[in-house]
Amino acid sequence: MRVVDLFCGAGGLSLGSMRAGMEIVGAIDSWDAAIEIYRRNIGDHVRHADIRDVVAVAPMVMDLRPILITGGPPCQDFSTAGLRVEGERAELMTAFAMTVAVVRPQWCLMENVARAQKSLTWARSREILKRAGYGITEIVVDASWYGVAQTRKRLIVVGRRDEADGFLAAEIDAARQARQTTIRDILGEDIGGQIDIHPSRYGCTADWPTDVPGRAPRTASQSSGVSDQQYIFVRPFGGGRGVRSIDEPAPALVRTSREPPAPGYLLNPSRLDLVPVSQVPHLSQQQTSLLQGFPKDWDWSPARRVRDIDQMIANAVPVALAEAIGRVILARHRGESVPATADGFSDWLKAQGVGGQVLRNRRHALGRARRLLGGRLYADIGEELRALEEANGFADLSPSTRSDLRAALRMHADWKASKKEEPVRRKAPRGHHRQV
Ligand SMILES: C[S@@+](CC[C@H](N)C(=O)[O-])C[C@H]1O[C@@H](n2cnc3c(N)ncnc32)[C@H](O)[C@@H]1O
Structure with a gap:
């Protein structure tokens, strides 16, 4: 999967994405010190540019033909979000969304502080992505459940073109480890100091x-x-x-x-x-670097100021978190993960008078259709049915099976539409994540 990483900093998000199996074909930042660190440790594909200049940056990104655009726009301005004061730097999130909307890669991934979710800037950026045709999964995760020894709560936004909202939330939640990672797990027994x-x-x-x-x-x-x-x-x-x-x-x-x-x-x-x-x-500084997931031999020496290194380390998306999210995205992209059928669908079928073996058949047909679609959950049923007709192997099925699969997708779409008409308050999964 070809990736362009915007606001790449020293490269935490890039490194995690690479570890997940992605190929970073471009990275952009406007801070020379960070660019030097990135170049020394990750690669020469990093460029200096002001991402607010969408007119200049979007064509540059488009030429790199990314399948995924990632980015962790600066978040300092959201620290005052409680006061609803959002400064100029918060606009960088809008610049991220605008770049995605112009380039239109299949996927986008954005990381930010949890409180950004309540910001006006995110509301506007989300609207830009929706109008550009992206289905959005937004979820606040605690990095300590994803191999990072920090209770770092972060907003993760994953977008995919034509997808239904929330399409990857269950998989991101399921990628949590069995327990939180501790300082000892990363720094070992002898923390010295x-x-x-x-x-x-x-x-x-x-x-x-x-x-x-x-x-x-x-x-x-x-x-x-x-x-x-x-x-x-x-x-x-x-x-x-x-x-x-x-x-x-x-x-x-x-x-x-x-x-x-x-x-x-x-x-x-x-x-x-x-x-x-x-x-x-x-x-120590080496320890903060390790706690963010940078490897022991990561070379910070091109930075002239110690304070800059501290800032880059603090800025980074923890490498293990980026890797975990990257794996979830790749699994869906390759059609290896298929969203589980929500229990609510069965309840709704029962309310429609569908039960017993017929209900089981519907669920089975839905799972089969979803697998043929490579796990995709289309926002639009017309698109979904068109994709099913074109899916590998669909034409080889018997006419009655094809008709069952179409019917199951239609029923699922009716169920989703009925939920929109009567919004229900969803419970946060297992008490750790807030899912929208
Ligand atoms: C939160 S950090 C990103 C950290 C990075 N994703 C990582 O994992 O290491 C935000 C980055 O945005 C960069 N930045 C700020 N304003 C920018 C602009 N106008 N254009 C490009 N980059 C900018 C900063 O230099 C900083 O490196």
């Missing part, structure tokens, strides 16, 4: 309130200032706990996550810290 903070330096001697119910007393190693290697400090962003057990995921990493505790934190540590903050190491 420097303990370079002394509470007394800040005039603070009591970073270990003893009046917290259920908290263990200090151990000998803790009070002697030797890390017991089971905890690490991840500087909280916007408040909260800083000391993390390595048997849990880290919070979502930001540029400052690896900095030592601020004096204010030492004076007033979180009451939820399980050991004294002064006695655990803080993350």
